[in-house]
Amino acid sequence: xxxxxxxxxxxxxxxxxxxxxxxxxxxxxxxxxxxxxxxxxxxxxxxxxxxxxxxxxxxxxxxxxxxxxxxxxxxxxxxxxxxxxxxxxxxxxxxxxxxxxxxxxxxxxxxxxxxxxxxxxxxxxxxxxxxxxxxxxxxxxxxxxxxxxxxxxxxxxxxxxxxxxxxxxxxxxxxxxxxxxxxxxxxxxxxxxxxxxxxxxxxxxxxxxxxxxxxxxxxxxxxxxxxxxxxxxxxxxxxxxxxxxxxxxxxxxxxxxxxxxxxxxxxxxxxxxxxxxxxxxxxxxxxxxxxxxxxxxxxxxxxxxxxxxxxxxxxxxxxxxxxxxxxxxxxxxxxxxxxxxxxxxxxxxxxxxxxxxxxxxxxxxxxxxxxxxxxxxxxxxxxxxxxxxxxxxxxxxxxxxxxxxxxxxxxx
Numbered sequence: 162x163x164x165x166x167x168x169x170x171x172x173x174x175x176x177x178x179x180x181x182x183x184x185x186x187x188x189x190x191x192x193x194x195x196x197x198x199x200x201x202x203x204x205x206x207x208x209x210x211x212x213x214x215x216x217x218x219x220x221x222x223x224x225x226x227x228x229x230x231x232x233x234x235x236x237x238x239x240x241x242x243x244x245x246x247x248x249x250x251x252x253x254x255x256x257x258x259x260x261x262x263x264x265x266x267x268x269x270x271x272x273x274x275x276x277x278x279x280x281x282x283x284x285x286x287x288x289x290x291x292x293x294x295x296x297x298x299x300x301x302x303x304x305x306x307x308x309x310x311x312x313x314x315x316x317x318x319x320x321x322x323x324x325x326x327x328x329x330x331x332x333x334x335x336x337x338x339x340x341x342x343x344x345x346x347x348x349x350x351x352x353x354x355x356x357x358x359x360x361x362x363x364x365x366x367x368x369x370x371x372x373x374x375x376x377x378x379x380x381x382x383x384x385x386x387x388x389x390x391x392x393x394x395x396x397x398x399x400x401x402x403x404x405x406x407x408x409x410x411x412x413x414x415x416x417x418x419x420x421x422x423x424x425x426x427x428x429x430x431x432x433x434x435x436x437x438x439x440x441x442x443x444x445x446x447x448x449x450x451x452x453x454x455x456x457x458x459x460x461x462x463x464x465x466x467x468x469x470x471x472x473x474x475x476x477x478x479x480x481x482x483x484x485x486x487x488x489x490x491x492x493x494x495x496x497x498x499x500x501x502x503x504x505x506x507x508x509x510x511x512x513x514x515x516x517x518x519x520x521x522x523x524x525x526x527x528x529x530x531x532x533x534x535x536x537x538x539x540x541x542x543x544x545x546x547x548x549x550x551x552x553x554x555x556x557x558x559x560x561x562x563x564x565x566x567x568x569x570x571x572x573x
Contacts, residue, residue, distance in 0.1 A: 166204060166205055166206065167203055167204050167206060167209070168202070168203050169183055169195070169202055169203070170203060170232075170428075170429050173237060173429055173430070173431070174424060174428050174429045174430070175230055175234040176227045176231060177227075177230065177420060177424060177430065178430070178470075179366070179422075179430060179431040179432065180431055181431070185446050187394075187570030188456065190390040191203070193209070193571075196235055197541055204278040207428065209231065209454075213346050216440055217314060223309065243366065251409040258428075259528065262479055263422075263424055263425045263428070264344055264345070264425065265344060265401055265404050265405060265422065265425045265493070266405060266417045266418050266425065267405070267417075268405050268406060268408075268409055268415035268416065268417060269333060269415065269416035269417060269470055270409075270413075270415065270416070271414055271415065271416035271470060271472050272413050275413060275425075279410070280409055280410040280413050281408060281410075282334065282338050282341075282407075282408040282409070283411065284409075284411055285333055285334050285338075286334070287452070288326070288330050288350045289327060289330045289331065289334075292323050292326045292327045292330070293327060295323055295329070296323045296324065297447075299316055299319050299320050300316075302316055303317050305318035306413075323449050328444070331531065335480070335485075336340065336480060337401055337410045337411055337477070337480065338408070338409075338410060338411065338480065338481060339408075339411065339414075339475075339479065339481050339483060340404065340480075340484070340485070340488040341407075342404070342407055342490060344403070344404065345490065345492070345493050345494065346379055346406060346488065346490050346492065346493060347397075347400040347403070347490070347491040347492075347496060348400065348403060348404075348407075348483055348491070349396075349403075349483065349488075349489050349491065349509060349513075350380070350482050350483045350487045350488065350489055351378075351488075351489050351513040352384060352482070352487050352511070353384070353450070353482070353488050353507040354379040354489055354510060354512070354513040355453070355509075355513050355514070355528055356376050356384075357374060357376075357511050357527070357528060357529060357530030358374065358386050358391060358530075359391050359392060359393050359395055359396030359399075359506070359530075359572055360391070360393070360506075360529060360530025360531070361392070361502045361503045361505075361529045361530060361533070362390075362391060362392055362530065362532060363502070364392070364394070366499070367390070368390050368392075369389070369505040369563075370389060370390075371387075371388065371389060371404050372386070372387075372388070372389070372390050373385070373386065373387050382452065382453060383453065384450060384451070384452055385450070385451040386448070386449070386450055386451075387448075387449045387451070388442045388444070388447045388448035389447050391444060391448060391500070392446070393501040393502055393505045393506055394501045395441050395444055395445060396509075397426060397461075397496065397501070397505070397506075398426070398438065398441045398442065398445065399445055399459055400473070400491070400496075401422060401425070401426060401515070401565045402442070402445070402473055403420075403458065403475070403479075403483075405417050405473075405492070406475055408475070409438065411460075411475045411476070411477045411479055412474060412476075412477040413460060413466055413474065414464075414472050414473070414474040415472060415473065416470035416471065416472040416475070417472070417541060418463055418470060418471075419435055419438055419439075419465075419470075419471045420435075422438060423435065424436075425437055426497070430571055439465050440547070442460055442463050442465075442471075443463065444472065445459040445460040446458070446459070446461070446463050448460075450482065452481075455478050455481060456478075457476050457478040457479055457481065457482050458476040459476070459479075460473055460474075460475065460476075461474050461475060461476040462474030471557075488548075489507065489509070489512050489513045490512070491508070491512055495507065495508070495552065498552065499548065499552070500543075500548075502545075503529060503531070503538075503541050503542060503545040504548045504549065506523075506529045506546055506547040506552060507529075507546075507549060508552075510525075510528070510529075511549070511555065511571060512552040514571070516571060517555070517569045517570055517571050519562075519566045519568045520540060520566065520567050520569075521536065521565060521566055521567075522538070522561060522565045522566070523535055523565065525538075525542065525567065526538045539561070539565075542561075542567070543561070546559055546567075546569070551571050554571070554572060555569050555570060555571060555572060556569070556570040556571070556572055558570065566568050
């Protein structure tokens with residue numbers, strides 16, 4: 162299809178609607194009749210621009226919010242300089258998306274017991290800032306007071322009390338909030354990234370209803386997994402949910418738009434995308450990780466009404482999975498640019514390692530959960546390394562030696 166046309170998938174993503182919505186608007190005159198290209202249809206960008214800028218005609222029947230989105234999209238995209246339309250429509254390999262950054266949805270507070278002073282990270286950070294500022298002021302006064310005076314002793318007692326307050330809020334943040342990260346980042350744990358929990362098996366392969374895994378982390382901790390088979394796309398959804406709830410006390414139920422999350426992750430929203438997201442979160446709700454001293458459910462609560470907001474609540478012990486020692490940060494946009502599978506798994510593996518040492522190809526096959534033959538995995542690994550070097554994650558000098566050992570180096 163010519164680059165001067167927007168496909169149905171792309172236009173639906175721009176308008177934050179569904180393909181069926183577009184069909185209804187065409188029938189009612191709200192959108193011009195598209196041009197057919199074999200099995201696909203598309204709208205001429207020039208026609209959309211002319212009708213939109215004329216402030217009259219069919220596009221006036223669109224809701225104002227959709228007209229504004231379309232106007233902004235036509236302005237930003239600069240269609241005439243775009244490459245093949247497939248790179249912007251979502252007609253790409255499974256798990257890959259276009260390079261346009263679409264932020265994840267912000268949390269909407271739906272819990273009746275929600276208390277911002279208690280349940281928001283921001284509130285505790287503000288209190289910490291105030292306490293530390295007061296400590297600085299009081300400490301200055303204490304140093305200026307006469308030695309052994311009552312005033313000096315009272316000031317130092319006040320500082321001691323303030324330090325207890327600081328420690329109190331620091332403990333609350335460490336024990337009740339997911340490790341700090343921004344809206345453009347994803348976080349995970351170095352204890353699960355280099356494991357087969359989120360395996361690389363192809364989406365078309367039958368999914369096992371229940372699996373049991375056991376592995377040893379770098380520090381010797383034995384971790385067990387019980388639950389449905391999870392794959393790389395499940396892992397992406399899990400990290401997206403962590404991001405949505407990142408600044409809210411764990412255990413608090415937070416609402417979000419299923420439509421916004423689908424568009425953020427896959428670039429489109431329709432009934433199939435909604436069902437896919439629901440199935441993934443349900444799998445995460447059944448997934449359980451067991452450590453020597455605790456068990457953690459990846460998603461504890463999930464509400465998915467037919468209309469309105471969806472909501473999730475995270476297990477309070479999720480903070481014990483992602484700690485200061487185990488946290489790994491990923492770039493959300495870069496993760497989206499990688500296809501689900503060996504490329505995305507290697508990205509998380511690389512980010513979880515301080516440095517990359519020569520590694521047996523078969524070891525990577527086992528760690529990634531691949532069930533394919535070694536020869537086939539090796540070829541897939543080579544292709545994925547090409548993707549990662551192109552993304553400037555590993556040095557171009559990588560190679561596999563005669564002992565089937567991958568020699569590679571991170572780009573810092």
